[in-house]
Amino acid sequence: AAAAASAPAAAPATAATGPDAAQVIRMFEGRKFEEVSLDNMRKTVAKRLTEAKQTVPHFYLRREIQLDALMAFRAQLNKQLEGRGVKLSVNDFVIKACALGLQQVPDANAVWAGDRILKLKPSDVAVAVAIDGGLITPVIQDADTKTLSAISVAMKDLATRARDRKLLPHEYVGGTFTVSNLGMYGVDNFDAIINPPHGAILAVGAGVKKPVVKDDGEIGVATVMSVTLSVDHRVIDGALGAQLLEAIKSNLEAPMVMLA
Template identity: 80%
Template sequence: MPTEILMPALSPTMEEGTLAKWLVKEGDTVSSGDVMCEIETDKATMEFEAVDEGVIGKILIQEGTEGVKVNSPIAVLLEDGESADDIGDVSAPKEPASSNAAPAEASDKTAPAAGYGRGETEASPAPAAPQGADGKRIFASPLARRIAADKGLDLSQIKGSGPRGRIVKADVEGLSKSDTPAKAAEATATSEAPKAAAPAVAAGPSTDAVLKMYEGRDYEEIKLDGMRKTIAGRLTEAKQTIPHFYLRRDIHLDALMAFRSQLNKQLEPRGVKLSVNDFIIKACALALQQVPEANAVWAGDRMLKLTPSDVAVAVAIEGGLFTPVLKDAEMKSLSALSAEMKDLATRARDRKLAPHEYQGGSFAISNLGMFGIDNFDAVINPPHGAILAVGAGVKKPVVNAEGEISVATVMSVTLSVDHRVIDGALGAQLLSAIKDNLEAPMTMLA
């Protein structure tokens, strides 16, 4: 039976994408791991790999097409013995695209397809198409047949979740030979269970209403790209569904500035120059360890308390922003964090980050100090528990410990907190730990 290749979901939030370029044409033979096309998401351009072997029977979506919905058919794959005449029988499926192909980050040519290593998928040919007790062919993808053969599974006892009941990788990879048909059916039913509907996002005035409002005025209409649409949707959802509260502190930076200057002189032969932001990342990562109850995210009907400090940092790019994540930041030196942040920021601006590099984390930092902003309130990026908004360090008159007025470099910060995850006192402890780390920077090296 011809197999529909579906538009993949290249990230958890992706709903549609642009089919930027086909790298195969009708009649081409593809094998597991072959790159078939390039797909643009709201964040990056990704390559899309084949999992099944076969011949491209028909291309359904032409390159350059925008707004292609996830799980909609983009091409048809023919197996041995099938021809273009069989394509007319294929109907649009509702199942996930992962049964047909897998995404790979554009610069990573050795990434495994759909979670199954290339060495494994290519080690042996797929067994011949099996038949049931009634002599009828059992439709299963080549990869599913290979996995079933390796595990000794009876495909006639497995219900397929692919198009027209086709057995795919997801139906067999979690089963063993001892599993009963009932368990196989249960596993399939679980994989097919619909996801909970996302909360409805209230809309503002309609497009027609806004256009009428500005009728007769001179304006330029700007088309929204995928990134702008995603930012608008996620931040609207964040402000409507996350109960934000805000905590503010002033942080004295004079000790940090002196310490940073000293370190940079010593690191100059290595070509390393630490920024204030590098210290802020380290201070937040350590604070999440010092106040571990605040190192958590909201997961719908539960919270997830993270062990490592995975800190996201907002990076402005043309038309939007990325929040690349520095994982295990509490374990890394300042110079390592600095180098990693520079690399992530550079690739973010070139839109070359893979999804795993900008998804996850429990905490984020948004620093607008370099733009002269004194203070601001940042919107939490779900499912994070908090985000730190960082303003500029400016010289201000302060009252010192002796009660005298002196001049100090002061940085204003605001911690936006998800009240479902972090209560007021806990948020105050987290912000106090961040302040203490920054005002005694040498302790961060201990």
């Protein structure tokens, strides 16, 4: 008997792509423009971010965090640290708060590994640093056990060497979680793209004065920072992500815990 004809194999799904260079150039015929060639870093960043947005199932959690206690605590610590040449930034506190949050909610300290999830023990936190032609995410290892001043010194060193293109390869790989802060540019809030295989990234906005209802029911003014947690739903479910964000918020609003 003749063998039954089998159905043709389905073609593999292809990622959506936009118009190619020639098509785009034709759109602007007769207009003045400059072509900017992509260096290897920009090509790599573009490829990774496109893959991340197309393949990682993002969801987003948002909170507002009151910073007045942190700002007062930071001013007090910086006065004590003057003689050591260390000046703590708000971002140093954010890094520490996230690192502690990952210890307080350990199931969220995880990455996607294709056919499994890896749960890490230490809190290795990556921090997005803007450099010429792109961005890079150096990692502060064991940020949960580092002091605020140690985090500050490490972050300044990593950021400086990142901008000078002098980071060593092991300094920008690994980590489970990323911090991306655009608050210093006056950005109120934004949604960041997850840096695979990380489970989440925290987008940090600027601290602004806002009216708030205080615990006694009175209306007052507070410095409020908006943050958005982008989460890989394969790694972290909604309730777990909410617990992590609540832990980060609590750490920032009661900053003395970061000295414990």
